[in-house]
Amino acid sequence: MKRNLFLFLTLIIFSSRLYAQETFPRNDVLDKRENAYALRNATIVVDPETTLTNATLLIRSGRIEKVGTNVSVPVGYTELDLSGKFIYPGFIDIYTSYGLPKLKRSEGRSPFGRNPEQIQSKTKGAYNANQAIKSEYNAAEEFSIDGKSAESWRKQGFGAVLTFRSDGIARGSSAFVTLGEETDNNELLKEKAAAQYSFNRGTSRQNYPVSIMGFIALLRQTYMDAEWYGSQNPRPFKDQSLESWLQLQSLPQIFEANSWLNTLRADKVGDEFGKQYIIKGGGDEYQRIKEIKATNAKMIIPVNYPDAYDVEDPFDAENVSLKDMKHWEMAPANLAALESSGIQFAVTTHGLKNKKDFIPNLRKAIKYGLSEKAALAALTTNPAGMVNMSSELGSLRSGMLANFIITSENIFAEKAIIHENWIRGRRFRLKDLDTKDQSGAYELGVGDTKYDLSITGKPGSHKAEIKINDSTDVKVDMKLIDELITMSFEPEKEKGRIRLSGWDTDTPDGKTKGFTGEGQLADGNWVSWTATYISEVEKKEEKEEKEEKEEKDKEDKEIELGEVIYPFVAHGTSVLPKQETILIKNATVWTNESEGVLENTDVLLQNGRITQIGKNISSANARVIDGTEKHLTPGIIDEHSHIGASSINDVATNSGMVRIKDVINSEHINIYRALAGGVVAVQILHGSANPIGGQSAIIKLRWGAAPEELKIKGADEFIKFAMGENVKRSRNNNSIRYPQTRMGVEQVYVDAFTNALEYKKEWDAYNRLSSRTKPSAIKPRRDLVHETMLEIVEGKRFVTCHSYVQSEINMLMQVAERFNFHINTFTHILEGYKVADKMKAHGAGGSTFSDWWNYKWEVRYAIPYNAAIMHNEGVITVINSDSGETGRRLNQEAAKSIKYGGMTEEDALKMVTLNPAKLLHLDNQMGSIKVGKSADVVLWSHNPLSVYAKAEKTIIDGIVYFDLEKDDRLNEEIRKERARLIQKMKDAKKDGAKTKKGDSPEQIEFHCDDILGVARFVDFH
């Protein structure tokens, strides 16, 4: 055995020669070897489906020669007996930045706050106009072995990784490398193995894009630019990023999404351009597993489960959200949920603070229901397949690379050890295979003194103890390295330690067992010692086994998890409310129609519509709601809202290409809070950072539904414009972005529409070409900004413009008229009262705040009579919120026009129901209580314009989404569920789980001028 060991050591020391390339200068003599091994008597897991017992693996020159149960070992192979051991294919991590240089800090300054904007890319050279498009980056060019880092992967069983640079939205190509430590030339297995993308601008500080919707828009435009660029020969100019982009399209396309919401978004972008991304998820896929499945994407999933929060202190615990507590509980069940939904996935160490947690976390996933087969596939065949490496790696078949691990038992067993990790036939020894079992009871003689020594535990993790006078146990610090032993102990307290060093005296026949050597007593005298084997230490082992069994039983206890709730935040529910036939009896009904307010009236809702209004209506199967002394109104519509989106502002002067629709966030609690204020629908507007903002989304507050399901299908398309202080970046003294004045704002509009018309001409000319000349003509470049502007001019998209002072309002109406369209809505419009007659003549609506003013210079002439004057002048007038707080009290905000301006109650209510429906072109289906319209109604406890009114039921499409009584029950359930999880977190802490101090992150409330929601720190509108 000693000789074998020596041989192996020699092999390892010299084996580097074997792989060295012939082209490299040699600084030694010729020493070429084939490194042929026969690994025998092992359980070989060839792939997740195939396990061979008592099998042999032959490898040579870094590849697998043969695998099987009936393999005879040819001459010249080093044989290893692996009885009882397991062999698995080496694991593959396809989400790493292994061996790449650390990212440089970003050049330039953040576009937020008080810095001058960076308008152009700072990438030097003939590359893309946007600094976040870095397709030219080729990880293979920078890859270099990083031994320490490689070792951390090898220890977890990995033999190969895909590596990419984590910088930019298009991140270029990744390289596939093995985790050995030969030359870079040997370990780099495949350059340009996959193309990498993300929703993260990385080191770019260019002012566009800064939001997820901007990232999506940039991706869209880049797909189009690349197609246009690639269709021309010679190229119109040189863009090496686009050149690379085109080349990379045939590779696997990997997208870093990091959450289920972003996974759905990334997949939609892919669908638009015929790409199916492989998506790196966030470990939260179980929260919307049905939608994730529907993407058909293969997933790369992290196993970085969150730590429990420290919830010992009940006050502190209040700052931990139910969402975070539930996610802590359910995250380990994520992989099982993916498996049972039939989603193909690979697992990655990405996101783990410490890679040591990888295997334990994966085992935890198995305890939570993941099958071992699926786990193994996620480590081997799946990642190999995703990056087209299946012919080389992922399973153990003849001809494939000899990447495998040797384990003590089933790798997923709690105490399994990875003994060795072989990479391309090169052996990395992690824990000795042939550690001898030294356990037993020994008689230890140190000089003249005798002790009872017992060595317990398993090979590799032996522990020692001595017994003095049959009663006192003294712990012995012991190290066993191969055949050498070191021990030290303190036989009597405070009397100093005895330190022993020695070697084993075992004979090959096994007849003699023990140790001998020299030692030093506490007083410094040297002494000889021997330890002679007496017997096994049975009793102790039995006890240990019993303990182990108990531990196992505890673990095997069925894992109890709470339910997935929709949305995955407090006030979400596991079962979503259903459409009902509802009969509201005897209510005061505010129809918003010529009938006015009807007393003691019944309203029937069926199949999501209002089907009858009148007295004494009966319906056999309807749920009857008593409306006596209550008021029924059409649902409130918020014309200007920022709830329900993940980002609000991008910063390009013309951001017409970005779409709020791309970033709907169904999970925000403010949706529920708005429902509780009687709101049924909102227009989510882009912010006001730019003269031309992004495209709007109109949603119904279908609490619990997935983002796509919130959108009102078939609704007209809108876009946000803005003028004045925000657009001029008035709060940033260093701003350099055009425009800096209201004069410039006009020019931005004129420029945008002029360009759009030119764009149309160009396309019209192209489209007019005959079918013969067309193929040889250059197709114009598609430009999403111009297309959006053209939609406006052509009346296919409607403008909602953030505006304050009269001069700018008149300007925009004139610009619109010059281009033959009209402005649909002026929002905020706080000086609308000064130009109401012109707005009326132009046909623009006014959507205003009730009583806000004086928070910035341009609103010092804002008056709470604005709505009343516009209304009196015949302008369709709306009260909006621009705030999650005001948005849940719009009925009260409307009532302010009764106080300020003497509006009638009916007209006041219309300003938050029918009028917004009109301005959003939804009045054919919403905004009044009329037979045939959508069953979007609210039942109020009092007159809805009174400060004392509460929404008791908010109904959308005939579905009760908010119910005051149910809200009480929900609050009770939240308290109970929190209490259960707090208890569980405490138990986990007691059992030794890591906990973190701190609070849940707060969700941001967006306002108009937010850039990524920084408004909580810079509060303005």
Next chain:
Amino acid sequence: MIKIKYIISVIVILVQPVFLIAQVPVPANNQENPIMLVGGIAHLGNGNVIQSAIIAFENGKLTIVADATTDQTDRSRYEVIDVSGKHIYPGFILPNTQLGLQEVSSIRAMRDNSERGSINPNVRSIIAYNTDSEIPPTLRFNGILLAEPTPTGGIISGTSSVVELDGWNWEDAAHTVDVAIHLNWPSRMSRKFDFSTFTVKNEPNEDYDKNIHELEKHFNDAVSYSKLAAKPVNIKMSAMAGLFDGSKALILHTNNPKGIVESVKFAQKNGVKRITVVTGDAAWQAREFLRKNKIAVILPATHRLPSRADADYDFPFKLPFLLSNAGVVVALSHTGMLANSRNLPFYAGTAVAYGVDKEEALKMITSNTAKILGIDNRTGTLEAGKDATLFVSEGDAFDIRTNNLTNAYISGKAIVLENKQQALFERYSKKYGHSK
């Protein structure tokens, strides 16, 4: 119905169209004749209501608060105003506000509320109170007649005063000077924006210990200083003096329950006589502590979002009820956009909608606030001997629809309710030929 106030404002516009837009209403003259309001529903601010009341005042002080059906006073010497069916309230008080210290908050030149430095007890809001601010007239229009302009920022922001919302200059407007020192209790957590997740992360505040030690030293020094017979000149130390003899209140600002407990105990330990806490949702967790220690709280606007995602949607709405029901004295205030502080009466309305008795809610914006600020001997309720600071509303002043002031008096001065906003309404209604 053409209202007198409109006629007045139309006349004013005709006479001085330019000036009225550019300037705030002319401050009222001192009360010359005794006035008697007859027949109104008087909400006294102490929990009582007189359904048909007589309220008389002269020389700026209330002289009679009585039931009209039984009162026998000779009315001949009074200017009698029939307010039958209308509601009469003590002037509402807006505490903890930057009113008059800030005009257009987005412009640095127009902000005078936050001085540099962390310990500024000597900084006094009263001298920066701008009687020409355009905002106070819009508050008066809704019934807010007194306010506590308050410095912000740092750890000890400065000393606040109470002003009447009418006057030619700050000396004129001053109701009670230097009523309270405001202390922002350092938070154990600090909030940081995290761009990668678009969320605010709360992380332990590294400066917490340092800040607390600084505060402790400051208070220790101030207590010692207050005991000295011969006091060496020290501006900051002498500014602290009122805290230990009860002439000034210490108003603590904190937004978490531990902060409430720690800051109150800190103040008590240092012998502070009058303590109040400005806090939000955290008051609910500390309610027992607050009750036992008889600490009143000033709550932010009830019209706000809950501080936590898990909270009941209506938690801020019902918090005044939950606290008063638990025996804690509550006053309401405003946070956020300064101009919106005019909605204070409706915050009380919301408190009523969520459980507070109407007259109790009135206390939250009158007498409770007056007690906290130490001005209850002069104001906060309608009682003979107190300032004649009150108003008449056509209807329930807590409800947006019916809050409609016809008369308002500050220390007996009949103030002008209309301001720039009403003038602009008139001006443009006229331009378009809209009838009223």
